Amino acid sequence: MSIKLGIYDFFSYLIPGGIITAAFFFVLNKHLALAVDFGSLSIIEFLVLGTLAYLVGFATDFIAGKTWYKLFRRKDLFEFTMTNFNKRHPSFEVLFQEMDWYIPFSFIKNTFWRWRRILTSSTLQT
Numbered sequence: 001m002s003i004k005l006g007i008y009d010f011f012s013y014l015i016p017g018g019i020i021t022a023a024f025f026f027v028l029n030k031h032l033a034l035a036v037d038f039g040s041l042s043i044i045e046f047l048v049l050g051t052l053a054y055l056v057g058f059a060t061d062f063i064a065g066k067t068w069y070k071l072f073r074r075k076d077l078f079e080f081t082m083t084n085f086n087k088r089h090p091s092f093e094v095l096f097q098e099m100d101w102y103i104p105f106s107f108i109k110n111t112f113w114r115w116r117r118i119l120t121s122s123t124l125q126t
Contacts, residue, residue: 017057021049027038 005014027033041049074080078098085094096103 009054012061013057014054015057016060017053017055018050020056020060021053 024034025034029036078101082094085092
């Protein structure tokens with residue numbers, strides 16, 4: 001059985017989970033007089049601590065993702081965006097609905113990458 005940890009897993013779960021776990025152990029050491037010597041950990045204890053940090057980071061990311069969207073995501077994002085767009089460009093007629101939002105986005109993204117590739121591959125001749 002192979003376990004793969006990518007760069008995303010490392011930065012999004014292990015590092016934040018390690019910071020939270022270290023802060024938890026710091027509070028335990030400071031207030032409850034629980035002495036944990038991190039310098040004398042064996043490899044098994046280090047792997048258990050790393051697994052705990054990964055799981056804490058994963059749980060934190062899951063909880064934060066759910067609460068972030070509930071607290072800060074606008075319910076009327078499409079209407080708000082289109083109202084502002086129509087105020088700035090009254091002569092432009094938008095012919096797509098909210099569910100078709102990905103079509104102009106993918107067109108803009110593909111056009112950007114196409115022009116970037118063209119501009120970076122061309123050489124200046126003197």
